Amino acid sequence: MAKHPKLAEWEENELAKSLSRFPERKAKFTNHGGDEIPRLATPETIDEHYLDNLGFPGQYPYTRGVQPTMHRGRLWTMRQYAGFSSAAESNKRYRYLLDQGTTGLSVAFDLPTQIGYDSDDQMSIGEVGKVGVAIDSLADMETLFDQIPLDKVSTSMTINSPAAVLLAMYVAVGEKQGVAPKDIQGTIQNDILKEYVARGTYIFPPKPSLRLITNIFQWCGQNTPAFNTISISGYHIREAGSTAAQEVAFTLANGCTYVQTALDAGLELDVFARRLAFFFNASSDLLEEVAKFRAARRLWARLMKERFGAKNKASLMLRFHTQTAGNTLTAQQIDNNIVRVTIQALAAVLGGTQSLHTNSKDEAHSLPTEESVRTALRTQQVLAHESGVVDTIDPLAGSYYIESLTDKIERDALALIDKIEESGGVVKCIEDGFIQRQIENAAYQYQMEIERGERIIVGVNKFQIQEEKKPPLLRVAPEVEESQIAKLTEVKNNRNNEQVASLLARLETAAQGDDNLMPFIYDCVKEYATLGEICNVLRKVFGEYKDRG
Amino acid sequence: MGSTQKYRVLIGKPGLDGHDRGAKFIARALRDAGFEVVYTGIRRSPEEIAAAAVQEDVDAVGLSSLSGAHMRLFPAVVEALAHAGAPEIPVLGGGVIPEEDIVALKAAGIVEIFTPGTPIDTIISAYRDACEKKSTG
Amino acid sequence: MTIDRLLEGLRQRDPRAIGRAISLVENGDESAEIILSSLDENLVSQATILGITGPPGAGKSTLTNEIIAKLRHQEERIGIIAIDPSSPISGGAILGDRIRMMQHATDKDVVMRSMATRGRLGGLCATAGAAVRIMASCGCSTIIIETVGVGQSEMDIIRLADITLLVMAPGLGDEIQAMKAGLLEVADILVVNKADCKGADILAMDLEAVTRKGSATPTQVCMTVATEGKGVTELLDRIDKLDSEHRDSGERQKRRRGAHNQEVLDWCLEILRPQLLDKIIKRKLSVLGDPRLKAKKILEEK
Numbered sequence: 001m002a003k004h005p006k007l008a009e010w011e012e013n014e015l016a017k018s019l020s021r022f023p024e025r026k027a028k029f030t031n032h033g034g035d036e037i038p039r040l041a042t043p044e045t046i047d048e049h050y051l052d053n054l055g056f057p058g059q060y061p062y063t064r065g066v067q068p069t070m071h072r073g074r075l076w077t078m079r080q081y082a083g084f085s086s087a088a089e090s091n092k093r094y095r096y097l098l099d100q101g102t103t104g105l106s107v108a109f110d111l112p113t114q115i116g117y118d119s120d121d122q123m124s125i126g127e128v129g130k131v132g133v134a135i136d137s138l139a140d141m142e143t144l145f146d147q148i149p150l151d152k153v154s155t156s157m158t159i160n161s162p163a164a165v166l167l168a169m170y171v172a173v174g175e176k177q178g179v180a181p182k183d184i185q186g187t188i189q190n191d192i193l194k195e196y197v198a199r200g201t202y203i204f205p206p207k208p209s210l211r212l213i214t215n216i217f218q219w220c221g222q223n224t225p226a227f228n229t230i231s232i233s234g235y236h237i238r239e240a241g242s243t244a245a246q247e248v249a250f251t252l253a254n255g256c257t258y259v260q261t262a263l264d265a266g267l268e269l270d271v272f273a274r275r276l277a278f279f280f281n282a283s284s285d286l287l288e289e290v291a292k293f294r295a296a297r298r299l300w301a302r303l304m305k306e307r308f309g310a311k312n313k314a315s316l317m318l319r320f321h322t323q324t325a326g327n328t329l330t331a332q333q334i335d336n337n338i339v340r341v342t343i344q345a346l347a348a349v350l351g352g353t354q355s356l357h358t359n360s361k362d363e364a365h366s367l368p369t370e371e372s373v374r375t376a377l378r379t380q381q382v383l384a385h386e387s388g389v390v391d392t393i394d395p396l397a398g399s400y401y402i403e404s405l406t407d408k409i410e411r412d413a414l415a416l417i418d419k420i421e422e423s424g425g426v427v428k429c430i431e432d433g434f435i436q437r438q439i440e441n442a443a444y445q446y447q448m449e450i451e452r453g454e455r456i457i458v459g460v461n462k463f464q465i466q467e468e469k470k471p472p473l474l475r476v477a478p479e480v481e482e483s484q485i486a487k488l489t490e491v492k493n494n495r496n497n498e499q500v501a502s503l504l505a506r507l508e509t510a511a512q513g514d515d516n517l518m519p520f521i522y523d524c525v526k527e528y529a530t531l532g533e534i535c536n537v538l539r540k541v542f543g544e545y546k547d548r549g
Numbered sequence: 550m551g552s553t554q555k556y557r558v559l560i561g562k563p564g565l566d567g568h569d570r571g572a573k574f575i576a577r578a579l580r581d582a583g584f585e586v587v588y589t590g591i592r593r594s595p596e597e598i599a600a601a602a603v604q605e606d607v608d609a610v611g612l613s614s615l616s617g618a619h620m621r622l623f624p625a626v627v628e629a630l631a632h633a634g635a636p637e638i639p640v641l642g643g644g645v646i647p648e649e650d651i652v653a654l655k656a657a658g659i660v661e662i663f664t665p666g667t668p669i670d671t672i673i674s675a676y677r678d679a680c681e682k683k684s685t686g
Numbered sequence: 687m688t689i690d691r692l693l694e695g696l697r698q699r700d701p702r703a704i705g706r707a708i709s710l711v712e713n714g715d716e717s718a719e720i721i722l723s724s725l726d727e728n729l730v731s732q733a734t735i736l737g738i739t740g741p742p743g744a745g746k747s748t749l750t751n752e753i754i755a756k757l758r759h760q761e762e763r764i765g766i767i768a769i770d771p772s773s774p775i776s777g778g779a780i781l782g783d784r785i786r787m788m789q790h791a792t793d794k795d796v797v798m799r800s801m802a803t804r805g806r807l808g809g810l811c812a813t814a815g816a817a818v819r820i821m822a823s824c825g826c827s828t829i830i831i832e833t834v835g836v837g838q839s840e841m842d843i844i845r846l847a848d849i850t851l852l853v854m855a856p857g858l859g860d861e862i863q864a865m866k867a868g869l870l871e872v873a874d875i876l877v878v879n880k881a882d883c884k885g886a887d888i889l890a891m892d893l894e895a896v897t898r899k900g901s902a903t904p905t906q907v908c909m910t911v912a913t914e915g916k917g918v919t920e921l922l923d924r925i926d927k928l929d930s931e932h933r934d935s936g937e938r939q940k941r942r943r944g945a946h947n948q949e950v951l952d953w954c955l956e957i958l959r960p961q962l963l964d965k966i967i968k969r970k971l972s973v974l975g976d977p978r979l980k981a982k983k984i985l986e987e988k
């Protein structure tokens with residue numbers, strides 16, 4: 001049978017171009033018996049329906065993936081979220097992870113840092129260094145990336161409300177290492193909307209928060225073009241208990257809000273849209289999750305093209321990081337978690353993820369130990385190098401079930417997005433509690449099914465055993481708080497305090513006006529103004545967001 | 550429900566941790582079991598929680614913390630309640646809490662600690678017991 | 687806590703005693719009579735009772751929070767009673783209004799109490815009335831009752847208030863239609879909150895038009911942005927003015943008396959209801975015949 005002209009066209013254009021620039025990982029992909037594995041399986045008859053809904057990899061609507069060769073060209077980035085205690089401790093863990101073959105860093109900050117408090121703040125008591133690393137000033141950031149060349153690794157930072165401050169610190173560390181801003185790579189989460197509905201580390205009300213985000217888009221566009229300015233996250237929405245379709249809907253609705261806000265501020269769509277990244281959850285329902293990733297990719301491409309009129313191909317592509325679902329990890333029989341994580345990671349890979357974090361088996365008890373982190377990383381490596389699922393693109397395409405589920409999730413998500421739009425937009429729906437209620441209801445229903453035994457969680461409500469052995473736990477030493485405070489005091493004693501005060505005053509004036517705040521914040525951090533000092537200035541001008549509960 | 554007595558409980562999250570899925574679930578499940586639940590939301594100081602518990606005259610206080618700060622925060626709430634003149638209000642807690650901490654927390658006056666996977670019925674009856682004990686004690 | 691210590695605590699305005707006393711009254715404890723007789727009548731009659739009602743999400747709690755902040759500036763002691771519906775199925779309730787007012791949580795001079803409707807028809811009104819008097823007697827010069835303006839029991843609550851605000855907001859949809867029916871008439875002041883949102887002006891105009899229709903003195907509309915504290919000072923001025931008018935004209939005393947009579951009537955009904963139901967059931971009545979006549983006969987029976 002003759003090759004469909006569209007397939008031939010794809011091979012000649014996208015594929016050939018891609019191969020000439022980025023050759024695939026192997027010259028020939030074969031299975032155990034030596035048979036060659038096709039790059040891409042296609043239906044026997046390629047018709048309009050196929051072309052509209054699936055197309056070819058690297059082609060609109062990107063259902064089959066954003067790159068023409070996907071994991072045959074390059075594997076995903078294996079990026080393990082880590083960070084705890086002090087900057088020095090975390091730095092050690094990062095260097096260990098890099099030694100073990102991770103290809104990108106992912107920084108977890110402690111809660112005071114995420115909410116813009118210094119370690120010596122009244123509000124920080126008991127929380128310093130607990131769920132991530134404590135960063136008070138540029139000095140901590142310098143320690144955190146000591147001997148890690150910022151032009152070689154890409155770093156993802158889970159930071160939202162104070163994202164501008166941490167980004168400024170990161171760029172400043174780069175400059176101290178002699179790395180130009182244009183050469184740093186990575187991602188800041190910078191996604192405030194999902195904080196209001198699912199994660200809780202907000203500081204300011206929506207309006208000034210959105211302004212800060214737009215400021216970052218613009219500043220990065222000019223200074224750090226290789227840096228992803230936002231990671232629009234469904235992960236936490238799902239963790240809070242949403243369904244798969246809700247995860248897609250609320251994430252993309254948030255995405256549309258950021259796009260619209262940036263457009264309203266006069267930014268150019270095809271300049272900033274290419275630096276938007278996404279972050280999804282991979283839960284245990286393997287087939288649904290694969291369909292979810294495909295649906296999200298297609299729906300975003302359609303929204304960007306049809307609603308916003310994006311022209312640049314890069315603006316249409318939903319590139320995403322995935323993390324396996326933390327809420328599925330059980331405290332019981334923790335080895336079972338390795339199996340869960342494997343299934344979830346497989347879903348992410350089959351769904352075409354660009355980067356992946358696999359959870360460790362002991363995380364329902366505490367922060368993961370080095371050993372359990374290694375197993376989690378090995379899970380990814382087994383999938384990448386042994387499972388074979390990476391050798392052909394979007395292998396589940398064409399399954400009646402997967403395709404119909406992809407269609408359904410896209411449909412359901414779009415309906416929700418439209419409903420939010422009709423009800424006055426995301427911000428209004430957050431203030432009214434509409435989105436929170438949807439998630440809460442889904443979570444409640446799911447949990448009740450487990451409680452009633454209608455849904456089985458292995459080792460929890462069925463197949464339980466008496467467990468004697470307790471897993472080894474990683475504990476954050478309580479001294480961290482003290483030593484962090486001591487370090488902070490030292491920084492404050494050794495900097496030019498007059499200069500800091502005047503830079504903070506300038507920031508305050510700027511915040512009252514309409515200027516882009518990034519340059520002001522950058523100046524402040526370089527003089528070792530602390531995160532808390534900067535955020536307090538902004539609190540004074542912007543006020544604080546109050547939760548509706 | 551057997552008795553006409555309505556139990557009032559306060560559910561709150563001390564500390565900075567914003568993951569309120571568990572707290573909200575408990576609040577709702579308690580409501581569906583007939584309790585009146587005063588919900589105070591996230592990021593509450595121990596003093597705020599104690600003051601609210603006193604004003605609302607609740608029969609029990611439930612806390613949730615997932616950030617590992619429970620060793621500081623839970624006992625602080627017990628202390629704040631005593632300071633506010635309500636040492637008899639029992640405090641229950643839940644979260645990602647290792648076994649050895651549970652022992653220490655109970656020694657510090659927390660009457661019950663729930664870890665992930667505890668069936669909701671167990672949690673509800675613990676709240677009922679705590680409320681009953683308080684109102685008869 | 688013994689009753690003596692409780693009464694002493696109330697005299698000391700101790701929050702623990704106030705909380706306990708309200709519970710005892712709410713639960714129909716025998717000590718209610720002693721507690722409620724011990725109150726300071728003068729303080730109770732001096733206090734201003736403010737009712738705040740309106741559809742869910744209109745911004746009542748946020749506005750209450752702002753009013754508290756302003757009044758606390760004037761060194762006033764304030765009481766708040768926030769009422770949420772009980773679940774008709776389980777009888778439980780989630781009382782979440784405190785979330786909006788947590789900034790005052792540790793302020794000794796802000797006395798707050800959440801209350802569930804508990805499916806009581808009149809009983810709620812009575813309990814809330816008692817709570818108001820306890821707070822007033824403990825030095826609260828303003829007491830705010832916040833309630834969702836949808837059910838009958840909430841309408842009853844309004845009767846307790848000296849001044850009632852009806853809070854609305856643009857974009858809440860058809861709830862407003864439903865509200866227009868009853869609440870517009872009982873409200874003394876209409877508040878259009880979320881004046882920063884689209885449609886606020888139109889809503890205010892609509893409301894003014896509706897109130898103008900039936901009455902010689904149209905109800906005034908106040909515009910507020912509760913989240914930013916805008917318009918709250920003006921609103922408070924208006925409340926003050928109306929309150930002193932009511933004091934001078936005797937309207938306030940009239941309302942207070944009416945409210946208390948209603949409270950007692952509500953209790954009559956609350957007590958009679960189960961007794962009557964019992965009698966009705968015993969009679970094993972046939973479905974035929976005039977129910978009204980049957981009722982009369984039951985009531986006449988000794």
Ligand SMILES: Nc1nc2c(ncn2[C@@H]2O[C@H](COP(=O)(O)OP(=O)(O)O)[C@@H](O)[C@H]2O)c(=O)[nH]1
Nearest residue numbers: 431742743744745746747748879880911912913
């Ligand atoms: N834009 C805006 N939002 C408001 C205003 N007042 C309240 N809100 C928001 O509306 C939502 C509901 O407020 P809440 O006080 O809980 O309403 P209630 O149900 O009437 O008590 C919250 O998210 C508030 O932040 C306002 O004046 N403007």
Ligand SMILES: [Mg+2]
Nearest residue numbers: 746747748783
């Ligand atoms: Mg309210």
